[in-house]
Amino acid sequence: xxxxxxxxxxGGKYKGEFVTYSLDDINEHMSFLEMLDVLNERLIRQKEEPxxxxxxxxxxxxxxxxxxxxxxxxxxxxxxxxxxxHMRHFRDGDxxxxxxxxxxxFPVIRDLVVDRSAFDRIIQAGGYISVNTGQAPEANSIPxxxxxxxxxxxxxxxxxxxxxxxxxxxxxxxxxxxxxVSHLALLPQGQVERKRRVLRMVAQMDKEGFGRxxxxxxxxxxxxxxxxxxxxxxxxxxxxxxxxxxxTLA
Amino acid sequence: MNWFxxxxxxxxxxxxVMALTGLxxxxxxxxxxxxxxxxxxxxxxxxxxxxxxxxxxxPLIKAISxxxxxxxxxxxxxxxxxxxxxxxxxxxxxxxxxxxxxEERPARNMAxxxxxxxxxxxxxxxxxxxxxHWGELEMKExxxxxxxxxxxxxxxxxxxxxxxxxxxxxxxxxVVGVHLWHGFWSAFHTLGLGHRKYVPVIRFVxxxxxxxxxxxxxxxxxxxxxxxx
Ligand code: HEM
Ligand code: SF4
Ligand code: FES
Numbered sequence: 001x002x003x004x005x006x007x008x009x010x011g012g013k014y015k016g017e018f019v020t021y022s023l024d025d026i027n028e029h030m031s032f033l034e035m036l037d038v039l040n041e042r043l044i045r046q047k048e049e050p051x052x053x054x055x056x057x058x059x060x061x062x063x064x065x066x067x068x069x070x071x072x073x074x075x076x077x078x079x080x081x082x083x084x085x086h087m088r089h090f091r092d093g094d095x096x097x098x099x100x101x102x103x104x105x106f107p108v109i110r111d112l113v114v115d116r117s118a119f120d121r122i123i124q125a126g127g128y129i130s131v132n133t134g135q136a137p138e139a140n141s142i143p144x145x146x147x148x149x150x151x152x153x154x155x156x157x158x159x160x161x162x163x164x165x166x167x168x169x170x171x172x173x174x175x176x177x178x179x180x181v182s183h184l185a186l187l188p189q190g191q192v193e194r195k196r197r198v199l200r201m202v203a204q205m206d207k208e209g210f211g212r213x214x215x216x217x218x219x220x221x222x223x224x225x226x227x228x229x230x231x232x233x234x235x236x237x238x239x240x241x242x243x244x245x246x247x248t249l250a
Numbered sequence: 251m252n253w254f255x256x257x258x259x260x261x262x263x264x265x266x267v268m269a270l271t272g273l274x275x276x277x278x279x280x281x282x283x284x285x286x287x288x289x290x291x292x293x294x295x296x297x298x299x300x301x302x303x304x305x306x307x308x309p310l311i312k313a314i315s316x317x318x319x320x321x322x323x324x325x326x327x328x329x330x331x332x333x334x335x336x337x338x339x340x341x342x343x344x345x346x347x348x349x350x351x352x353e354e355r356p357a358r359n360m361a362x363x364x365x366x367x368x369x370x371x372x373x374x375x376x377x378x379x380x381x382x383h384w385g386e387l388e389m390k391e392x393x394x395x396x397x398x399x400x401x402x403x404x405x406x407x408x409x410x411x412x413x414x415x416x417x418x419x420x421x422x423x424x425v426v427g428v429h430l431w432h433g434f435w436s437a438f439h440t441l442g443l444g445h446r447k448y449v450p451v452i453r454f455v456x457x458x459x460x461x462x463x464x465x466x467x468x469x470x471x472x473x474x475x476x477x478x479x
Contacts, residue, residue, distance in 0.1 A: 211340070215435075
């Protein structure tokens with residue numbers, strides 16, 4: 001395959017601009033990241049600065065890979081991370097524009113790498129449960145209804161990649177935060193911190209400077225784990241109960 | 251900050267304000283439409299004028315109308331604040347390639363659509379509401395009604411003999427329809443009523459409301475334009 005890539009370069013000698021690269025021996029069975037590896041090897045041979053991008057598992061479970069491909073986070077395929085996107089989904093001769101995730105709360109570190117530690121701080125604010133230390137508790141000691149467990153699992157499938165923020169016209173982090181709040185609010189283990197959790201996680205999300213949700217649902221359409229916006233409604237419900245209806249003053 | 255201020259300035263609290271004021275405006279539209287439909291009776295304006303008289307004099311309606319003015323202002327101001335904040339949240343550089351699905355267009359353009367509606371409301375108020383309260387309208391007397399009432403009916407009929415006014419009104423109703431197409435469902439979702447049992451019903455009612463109500467509003471000036479008086 002022959003491809004023209006327009007890639008955002010920022011850092012080193014680049015102030016923040018698109019640089020065009022031509023590739024002409026791309027195998028259609030390569031993943032998108034392997035295609036970038038090929039380009040980077042060439043750049044290294046030419047003593048050029050390789051393109052910085054994040055990756056780790058390359059099997060769609062860690063959430064590291066992050067880039068916007070032709071205007072879409074993780075590219076054109078539904079329910080797929082960039083590392084699982086294969087070049088056969090592009091056509092010979094295509095021009096592909098690759099940009100970093102754009103959000104005030106995700107500043108660009110270099111090229112396609114953005115700082116997503118805002119998500120870590122949202123998790124630290126309440127994305128945990130309290131358990132006693134010591135031996136691991138017996139997994140089946142708390143019975144959980146199948147339907148509830150499945151719904152909690154759907155929310156838990158979020159890999160924290162940030163594509164929801166990148167896709168949202170408001171750069172809102174509601175889908176990510178809602179997935180975490182929902183996951184723990186549904187399960188018996190999450191009940192102890194239930195109210196405090198939603199108040200704190202939303203407060204942290206707001207503090208990080210993410211935009212406010214307009215229910216556009218671009219997040220759901222682009223999420224590689226197809227997390228449903230119904231979790232956002234659940235978080236709104238949890239938040240209203242915790243802030244307005246409960247006795248919690250904090 | 252106490253719990254209420256913290257809630258109301260939070261992202262979800264701000265959305266809560268949008269949803270509550272929006273739903274109030276949705277309810278108001280239905281009531282307003284019921285009043286406007288009186289314009290279509292061929293009774294020399296009796297039903298409409300006496301209704302308009304009642305609406306400007308009843309103390310209960312007065313209280314509701316102050317709530318309405320507050321709701322419009324709050325919804326508009328909060329909407330513009332959110333819009334500004336959300337634009338800034340994208341960060342210093344915007345995407346070179348933007349992508350959106352057709353079904354997202356109304357939701358992505360709520361602020362523009364809202365600004366058009368706001369301008370429409372101002373023009374609309376200056377045409378009728380201002381005239382009803384402070385303008386020089388002729389007085390009319392109907393045998394079955396105790397007071398003389400202002401003849402708003404003739405002003406409305408006169409206004410919509412002008413095809414430009416009819417067109418402006420009809421276009422603005424289309425714009426309201428687009429706002430409601432997204433807004434109706436969105437308000438329920440914001441209030442946490444995004445429940446899998448009820449969402450299909452809410453979506454259906456919302457879409458029907460977004461089509462039927464603006465359509466009925468829009469038909470009225472068209473009928474007035476074509477009827478002979
Ligand atoms: C007939 C009058 C109006 C009605 C019935 C109405 C109704 C609604 C409803 C129900 C929503 C959804 C709220 C939510 O998502 O929770 C909404 C959103 C919105 N409205 Fe209105 N609205 C009206 C006029 C206006 C005006 C005059 C503006 C002025 C700018 C405006 C700006 C907005 C904006 C920006 C949003 C989106 C807020 C967001 O989701 O971030 N609306 N409207
Ligand atoms: S909700 Fe989806 S898009 Fe957002 S961080 Fe989780 S997996 Fe990524
Ligand atoms: S590299 Fe782990 S999800 Fe893509």
